[in-house]
Amino acid sequence: MTSGSIIDDMARRDAILNILHAALERHGISLEMNRMDFHLREKVIVEQTTARAGLSAAILDFIFPKEPVPSTVYHYTGLDAFRAIISSGELRLRPVRNRLGQGGELEAFAQAHGLDGYLNSSDGEEFYKILSDDLFYVSLTRAIPKDPSLMWGVFSGGTGVRLEFMVEPKPAASLRPIYYERSGATTLLREINEALRIAGEPPFIPWTISRIGAFYLNWTVATEDEVRLLIKRHRDGVDCTKTDGTSDYWPIPLDQANDFCDLKLTGIHVAPNGSRDEITSALNGTRFSKVPVTGP
Template sequence: MTVDPEKLTVSPDCIHETSGSRDLSEHVCDAMYPHEPGGEFFHYTGRDAFKGIAANGVLWLAHLLKRIKEDEISTHADQHGYTGYTDPTKKTAYVNTLAKDLFYTSVTPIGAPNDGPMWGAFAEGGAGVRLRLRIEVDRDRQNGELRKIRYLVAGEKTLLNRINDDLSAAGFPEFLPWTTSKIGAFCLPKAIYGGEYEVRLLYKFHPDVVPHAQKDPRDLRENSGTFEYWKLPLNKDNDIASVTLLGIEAGPNADMAEIRSILARSGFSGVNLTRAP
């Protein structure tokens, strides 16, 4: 792409795009963490969560704070030298601030070779189910982002690392893209999570900049008592993503009668139920 220098601001600390100009930031971030085209995916879940999905017709997008101690955001920050995120004296508090309006759900591509560990980790050792979903994000009108997790290898350099190496060699400060805090939600260390094939559907809520005496009325997060979440309706149009339930596969150790009973009491009674191989 061609970079318009009139849309860049150079300060002693960094180079960034002027307000309202995000083409370069989006180009760099999309190259590092590409958008996933819409398609079919599996979502693994236990029986209690499945009961809630079936009864209410919604997926829960979990608050990213639920996993903030599992290298979320800090992997991307450490990779690019964002010491303001990772200073041990303030890391926890500031990373929490960055994650406070981020909500996500995890899916895996159909045919991913790690279905055994996925049943074990996320579906009660195979006693739960996996949902076959079609996920589409219309980027012109929907605000969700569907991207694969990038599993960083130790010593690897990203596109942004290489850009900033060149800038440094030329005597310039580093380029700091817009959406840096959000894009960090798509990066984890390969040494720890390299056996996963996670695709993440992420939604960032942007609170009203006008101060409110009470919660922003557009803020629809709810609290389970353990963590916050955002409801994403299945089989219905919405402003986050279009998610269609195509089928349900009971785990290899699931009680089929129990799964059929849950499904019979839901709005998904016409959805095909099979046993996973």
């Protein structure tokens, strides 16, 4: 590279850095970045290494702020699933693949942020669908959901339970609220990439892009007010998944230390039309027999 091209490259990098800083500062985010932190590729801009992916993390944390640690959350479920959780002593995270087509899982984020490569099916299945096999989740709500009657009716079948958990995710897991797409609204990532587009630069693609997409749904399911516990399976990393013959799942043991998420069952709430006697009977003889049961 000649001295002239080196100077041009540094000037370009400084201009990009100014765009990034300006976008962050509009939202009160201060982040130390260096002009050499980025790979400037033909079609995208990415950070140099995942170890120092500060901008990627800042975008994720701003759009989907982490829940407090530890957090008290609810999980609404029917009687059969409740019995399975109690008998196995674990909460099973299922692949996002199982929810494709519901609320725009992964697809809505890719469409909103112009990630055409994730939507391209010319070489086979769309890439966002392939990604969904390695993202494992469970749907939760905050301890005071927006619409408890909806939660009871849709997710517990009206006669099930609401499990109360104390959740403390480890670094390998994420507990974040779902961002529901709203008409006319934008995201920090979209703001950054629009500013880059105006400057004639390619878009910035965060290292955390697949996880970001798993916390973004369209407006059709906004009433669920979901908080999601998510773990990503890395094919060359630790893989705790099992299969039940229907799909893979990632088990999180209850009331037991593990490397992914401490999950303590602190209460069981019986649905308004449920049977408290049936719930206490299911608990008898299990290690959860002392967990408080409330309800009719």
